[in-house]
Amino acid sequence: MKYRIEGGFPLKGTIKAKGNKNAALPCIAACLLTDEPVILRNIPNIQDVKVTLSIIQDLGANVEKIDNNTYKITTSDIKSSELPPEKAKLIRASILFAGPLLARTGKAILPPPGGDVIGRRRLDTHFLAFSELGARVEIDGVFRISANKLVGEDIFLDEASVTATENAIMAAVLAEGTTVLRNAASEPHVQDLCNMLSNMGAKISGIGSNILTIEGVKKLRSTDFSIGSDYMEVGSFIGLAAVTRGEITIENASPQHLRMIKLAYSKLGIHWEQEENTIRVPSPQQLRVIPDLGGMIPKIDDAPWPGFPADLTSIMTVVATQVEGTILIHEKMFESRMFFVDKLIEMGARIILCDPHRAVVSGPSRLRGAELTSPDVRAGMAMVIAALCAEGNSLIHNVYQVERGYEDLVGRLNKLGAQIKREKAD
Ligand SMILES: CC(=O)N[C@H]1[C@@H](OP(=O)(O)OP(=O)(O)OC[C@H]2O[C@@H](n3ccc(=O)[nH]c3=O)[C@H](O)[C@@H]2O)O[C@H](CO)[C@@H](O)[C@@H]1O
Numbered sequence: 388m389k390y391r392i393e394g395g396f397p398l399k400g401t402i403k404a405k406g407n408k409n410a411a412l413p414c415i416a417a418c419l420l421t422d423e424p425v426i427l428r429n430i431p432n433i434q435d436v437k438v439t440l441s442i443i444q445d446l447g448a449n450v451e452k453i454d455n456n457t458y459k460i461t462t463s464d465i466k467s468s469e470l471p472p473e474k475a476k477l478i479r480a481s482i483l484f485a486g487p488l489l490a491r492t493g494k495a496i497l498p499p500p501g502g503d504v505i506g507r508r509r510l511d512t513h514f515l516a517f518s519e520l521g522a523r524v525e526i527d528g529v530f531r532i533s534a535n536k537l538v539g540e541d542i543f544l545d546e547a548s549v550t551a552t553e554n555a556i557m558a559a560v561l562a563e564g565t566t567v568l569r570n571a572a573s574e575p576h577v578q579d580l581c582n583m584l585s586n587m588g589a590k591i592s593g594i595g596s597n598i599l600t601i602e603g604v605k606k607l608r609s610t611d612f613s614i615g616s617d618y619m620e621v622g623s624f625i626g627l628a629a630v631t632r633g634e635i636t637i638e639n640a641s642p643q644h645l646r647m648i649k650l651a652y653s654k655l656g657i658h659w660e661q662e663e664n665t666i667r668v669p670s671p672q673q674l675r676v677i678p679d680l681g682g683m684i685p686k687i688d689d690a691p692w693p694g695f696p697a698d699l700t701s702i703m704t705v706v707a708t709q710v711e712g713t714i715l716i717h718e719k720m721f722e723s724r725m726f727f728v729d730k731l732i733e734m735g736a737r738i739i740l741c742d743p744h745r746a747v748v749s750g751p752s753r754l755r756g757a758e759l760t761s762p763d764v765r766a767g768m769a770m771v772i773a774a775l776c777a778e779g780n781s782l783i784h785n786v787y788q789v790e791r792g793y794e795d796l797v798g799r800l801n802k803l804g805a806q807i808k809r810e811k812a813d
């Protein structure tokens with residue numbers, strides 16, 4: 388599919404943030420850890436969720452759709468410990484079935500996962516954690532992980548990988564004895580997974596910190612759990628409001644997760660008002676880079692939580708093109724995420740890509756509509772934002788990538804006054 392976008396209209400109105408993709412995916416995989424039914428709420432209706440649900444069904448789960456965002460998942464029988472390769476290769480999160488399958492059936496066979504092409508995405512940390520828990524890992528084109536039993540251990544992760552932390556948690560909750568997970572990732576989606584597992588009877592302490600202590604239990608039970616809002620969506624909509632000179636109210640915004648994002652946006656002169664769980668991005672705003680002390684050029688750089696999220700760096704790059712002044716965007720985690728700025732430059736943005744990780748953006752520039760291809764979910768959303776504030780028409784191809792992470796984006800943005808048509812690919 389592709390999007391045909393006419394830019395230049397200020398977006399106005401109210402939009403509700405959907406559930407967090409990166410919480411939904413591990414929480415679906417975690418349903419394998421009990422033979423009792425689990426109800427998951429606030430699951431976004433996006434491509435990655437569809438693939439993940441289809442994989443868990445192939446493994447033997449019964450998935451009942453209760454409404455657009457609620458599912459009842461029962462895995463009383465597991466038919467297979469092997470992921471269907473063609474589906475597993477579609478998403479990065481397919482690796483998240485390894486931990487629960489290992490815990491429940493003693494083995495997991497899966498191909499290297501897919502996901503965004505944003506640079507090398509190592510899996511070493513996952514295998515480090517599984518090995519420490521007593522599993523054997525063989526790699527011969529596919530990953531074969533097996534264990535007669537998993538035993539708790541004091542594990543120091545070589546990096547605070549999000550999915551590796553989630554996999555280690557899911558393997559450890561049913562292991563014998565106590566696991567201490569150090570240098571653990573602590574993103575809100577990791578916290579959601581821990582809270583869901585705690586509701587199921589897991590014993591996890593240190594949730595939200597980088598040291599998790601997990602006392603293994605024999606059995607987990609049913610739960611009814613609602614996942615949190617997607618702060619990546621909220622961060623994207625804030626940028627969209629600011630660059631189209633619009634005024635957007637975002638419900639379910641979970642402002643407690645926006646503190647670092649707020650600091651980053653304030654460097655671009657962008658602010659919002661907060662009332663309980665709702666935020667309002669007002670208009671007009673003076674979009675101007677606020678220099679560091681002494682008039683120095685500021686930077687926005689990512690880091691593991693509670694640092695600035697890597698997934699929002701593409702969005703910030705586009706927003707910075709509309710802001711008066713110069714700022715450095717430094718994406719430290721992925722080597723290929725910034726390459727899409729070539730397209731922004733074609734649209735008229737003034738950006739120097741210093742190396743694969745750093746871009747200096749000098750604004751404001753009047754962007755012109757262009758024909759673009761979305762390389763990954765966030766660059767895709769960044770292109771949608773660029774097209775919506777550009778003069779004239781744009782065509783964005785390969786929007787499957789965008790729809791991996793954003794539910795009914797066209798319908799929701801058109802309600803705010805955007806002019807986007809979703810069309811069949813040529
Ligand atoms: C399904 C899912 O949840 N995907 C998210 C998850 O991916 P994922 O779990 O795949 O990402 P990881 O956290 O493993 O690491 C991302 C990359 O950053 C590097 N790295 C990691 C930690 C660190 O302190 N320093 C560092 O440089 C790693 O080497 C790796 O190449 O977390 C990423 C980082 O927040 C997000 O972009 C993805 O949206």
Ligand SMILES: C=C(OP(=O)(O)O)C(=O)O
Pocket residue numbers: 408409478479480501502503505698764765792
């Ligand atoms: C990189 C992302 O997703 P994934 O890890 O699923 O590829 C993302 O959500 O920005």
